[in-house]
Amino acid sequence: MTITVAGNKKDVAEGLTVAQLVIDENVETPQYVTVTINDEFVESGAFESTVLKDGDVVEFLYFMGGGQ
Structure with a gap:
């Protein structure tokens, strides 16, 4: 099946969570990443049970703190 990850189309196996x-994308600091599928946020506790479907668009978001 084909999904889009961070703007790049990728062929991946059926049943990919x-x-x-x-893990496959070597996401840095995965404990701090937020994931959206088709512009909908996925709870971090649901990463293991959320199976991707053909045509899904996945984005990895990092929220940075800072400023004064």
Whole structure:
């Protein structure tokens, strides 16, 4: 199946979970990443059980703190 990850189309195996995609994509600091699928946020506790579907668009978001 084909999904889009951070703007790039990728062929991936059927049954791929968000948790496995985070590993496959070598996401830095995965404990701090927020994931959206088709512009909808996925709870971090649901990464293991959320299975991606053909045509899904996945984005990894990092919220940075800072300022004064």
